[in-house]
Amino acid sequence: MSEIISDLNTIDKESIRIAKKYKQKNKNAAGSKEGTFTKIAFISISLIFVVLMLVVPLISVVINSLKLGLAFYIESITTEYVISAIRITLLATVIAVIVNTFFGIVASWAITRFNFKGKQILTTLIDIPFSVSPVIAGLSYIMTFGRMGWATPILDTINEALGTDIQIAFAVPGVVLATIFVTFPFVSRELIPVLNAVGTDEEQAAALMGAGGLTIFRRITFPHIKWALLYGIILCTARALGEFGAVNALSKTRGGTFTLPLEIDALYLSGSADSITASFAVSSILVIISVIVLILRNIVEYKVKK
Amino acid sequence: MYLELKNINKKYGDYKASDDVNIQIEKGSLVALLGPSGSGKTTILRMIAGLETPDSGDIIIDGVRVNDIAPAERGIGFVFQNYALFRYMTVYDNIAFGLELKKVKKSDIRKRVNELIELTGLKGLEHRYPNQLSGGQRQRVAFARALAPNPSLLLLDEPFAAIDAKVRKELRSWLREMIYKVGITSIFVTHDQEEAVEVADEIIVTNKGRVEQIGDPVSIYKEPETPFVSEFIGQSTLIKNYYKLKGFEQGDYIGAIVRPEFVEAFKRDNSDFADVIDSSEVGTVTDILFRGNSLEVRLDVNGIELTTHRSLERRPIYIGEKLRVIVYRLFAVDEHRAYLLENTELQKKGFKDRRLDTYIYNENKYVVI
Ligand SMILES: Nc1ncnc2c1ncn2[C@@H]1O[C@H](COP(=O)(O)OP(=O)(O)OP(=O)(O)O)[C@@H](O)[C@H]1O
């Protein structure tokens, strides 16, 4: 018996030795001259590309924004228009994130935990915002809620009945809806693969012990998905803050329904040298937010991997 | 009867995962559900637990029909195939979870959890997470967690599947001991006959959604009732022209199942077998395999391939050697049943089987029963 065991041991050692040798050989292959050259070439190309296309332009935004001095910078980001734009942007973002987080959890739960007809269709539908141009999203809301839209009579009736004056197209609700539309898939997109990977075993075990749906979600499922959820929320936030196309179609009042990207566009298009610098100043707010989001994203990504 | 399944049917689409299943289990017994992969073992377990609903039939626990009773109310502890421990909870919290749900007092929870940790030998690991445990330790946690709320029926789905062969053996006797200590009626699923024989008091053999046979390990082994059981248990080979073997006549069967321990092969000059040599016939050794504690010998007897095991203590043999062969008995099978046929020549002479032990062969080892 002990002979067999010692035999097995030698076999084990042998196979480990072979494995090590193999690894070394592989490393050598990558470490050969040719390999090094390819490696350096690939890394430099990607690096140069990223720097030229992304980093330099963004830095130039920040530099340009300070061209006329700090006083001008502060002045340009505190105009009535800009403050209003910040307010609208934050409002749209917060609502979009809340709605889409809720929706994302419900939808991904439905898709991964229940069997129903049309599941595949639902999965595909959720992804529509990824494949449809945001401008079309904006236009479709105009078609629905605009002067000629099919939903306008309904809205009018409601307004009449309640004595309210809710407008959607070319009003703040429209901006919010458009933002929700374009950021729709982010949370569920992150959650679906995680929920699939986690499986239902733990949930079943908990259910068998008598745990209700909410307890199961809170104690069992949520810990599994929390980082993916946060990641989805961050992506959703980043996209909501920067959305231009869809909002542009629905928002025409500067200082009323304009978001930051629209305000930047307006400042830039107004053409005077001062206003162009001002547009850079306002842009730098978004750049700074983006950098913060990027850092958060990396932290969360690291946690997700762990 | 503590647990009864009456005429249970369950279909997945067109596939009958359970086909008129009838099972009765006594209080306090430890039962194995044994069958090949896909034979519906898990399905039966899940229906008992209420994780799956049968299409028809009754599930009765302790005299109460539980079909419409919620899973959590059935008083069942379930050990999942891969344990399904809560990965974001410590060992302690895993075991305490079921008790917390029942709103047991904190101090009572602590008492019960510590008791189980003591019982399962997990002391010192309370604050570890499942991914910081070995396979065997995980199994213990799963076991403790299932037992925590004091269930009256314990269901285990392949409790040893995720554990490597060496530790598995230890855990088997551990689990058996534990279950007896706790005194809980238990059913465990396995597709390993050695495991079933070693752990269970009673074995339920399943195949294609049907229950083939229910009985204690010895009777399952010695008196298989169906063709499937006779072939599935032990190291069995089906031969068509069994009637060409000396001592067996043709009957209304489709074939016969022979196990290695039914076959004796000896050298001509072996004096131990001098009295039966007339009842033997010539077989040529076609292959010899070393099986650790014995040799597995393939023989060609009149064109029929037979297999036997040979002790390493006996004289060496070689391929091509002509030995004398006797088949003591075999299981003749028709479409539905298996019948034990004894060697008529030997019976006439009043000779008995010379083998002292009967054993089940599995995973290169023998289990003596
Ligand atoms: N949810 C399901 N949907 C469709 N078919 C299923 C489902 N669950 C099980 N089956 C089928 O029912 C049959 C029995 O499955 P079951 O899981 O009970 O087998 P098993 O005996 O436990 O097998 P194993 O030893 O591989 O675990 C299999 O053919 C399987 O494919």
Ligand SMILES: [Mg+2]
């Ligand atoms: Mg199974």
